[in-house]
Amino acid sequence: QLQLQESGPGLVKPSETLSLTCTVSGGSISSSNYYWGWIRQPPGKGLEWIGSIYYRGSTYYNPSLKSRVAISADTSKNQVSLKLSSATAADTAVYYCARHLLSIVVAVDWLDPWGQGTLVTVSS
Amino acid sequence: QSVLTQPPSASGTPGQRVTISCSGSSSNIGSNTVNWYQQFPGTAPKLLIYSNNQRPSGVPDRFSGSKSGTSASLAISGLRSEDEADYYCAAWDDSLTELFGGGTKLTVL
Numbered sequence: 568q569l570q571l572q573e574s575g576p577g578l579v580k581p582s583e584t585l586s587l588t589c590t591v592s593g594g595s596i597s598s599s600n601y602y603w604g605w606i607r608q609p610p611g612k613g614l615e616w617i618g619s620i621y622y623r624g625s626t627y628y629n630p631s632l633k634s635r636v637a638i639s640a641d642t643s644k645n646q647v648s649l650k651l652s653s654a655t656a657a658d659t660a661v662y663y664c665a666r667h668l669l670s671i672v673v674a675v676d677w678l679d680p681w682g683q684g685t686l687v688t689v690s691s
Numbered sequence: 692q693s694v695l696t697q698p699p700s701a702s703g704t705p706g707q708r709v710t711i712s713c714s715g716s717s718s719n720i721g722s723n724t725v726n727w728y729q730q731f732p733g734t735a736p737k738l739l740i741y742s743n744n745q746r747p748s749g750v751p752d753r754f755s756g757s758k759s760g761t762s763a764s765l766a767i768s769g770l771r772s773e774d775e776a777d778y779y780c781a782a783w784d785d786s787l788t789e790l791f792g793g794g795t796k797l798t799v800l
Contacts, residue, residue: 604789613779613791613792613793613794614728614791614794615791616781616788616789616790616791627787627788629788629789630786630788663735663736669783671783671787674722674723674783675724675742676723676724676789677726677738677741677742678726678728678736678738678781678789679737679738679741680737680738681735681736681737682735683734683735684735
């Protein structure tokens with residue numbers, strides 16, 4: 568059974584870089600056809616996709632965050648990482664990672680399963 | 692404001708049929724498949740419907756999805772108290788972006 572677990576600091580200072588890791592177990596991030604995505608949810612608000620990565624390095628990013636986001640994959644550790652620079656209070660959210668089936672050619676995609684999420688607060 | 696538009700709230704009584712709408716455009720719902728996610732308070736979202744109308748294993752057939760043009764709907768029949776949750780539609784956009792609706796809070800009266 569595929570499981571995803573987010574980890575990282577729960578508190579980040581404004582202007583610093585928010586860094587999180589998603590550890591995948593029960594399967595390989597090198598699986599064909601699957602991307603690995605990051606999604607966030609500010610307290611009391613809706614879901615916002617941050618970006619997704621294929622294990623070979625191909626990435627898609629939310630245009631509104633693209634200038635500050637970097638997602639990477641480490642196949643040796645079976646991990647996917649997120650870095651969000653110049654953090655502000657607006658980046659305070661629960662951050663989720665999820666497996667992202669994404670096939671632009673046949674126009675299908677979905678996110679499943681999801682990790683349990685980790686709350687990151689940006690505050691001094 | 693989300694690109695995919697959902698009503699912020701919906702409600703129904705036990706046993707009723709409830710529908711939640713999701714409106715988009717030709718670059719997202721109009722040309723790609725729609726997925727629905729269910730989220731209970733304090734927990735991660737769960738895939739409920741994928742590829743417009745497919746149910747993952749374990750999802751009751753009380754839940755169904757449909758798509759027409761640039762809109763999609765989630766229907767829940769035989770409403771139960773345990774269906775009370777937030778529901779989100781989502782779709783890939785041709786601008787190479789994943790979009791979510793703003794979410795609909797379903798209340799079982």
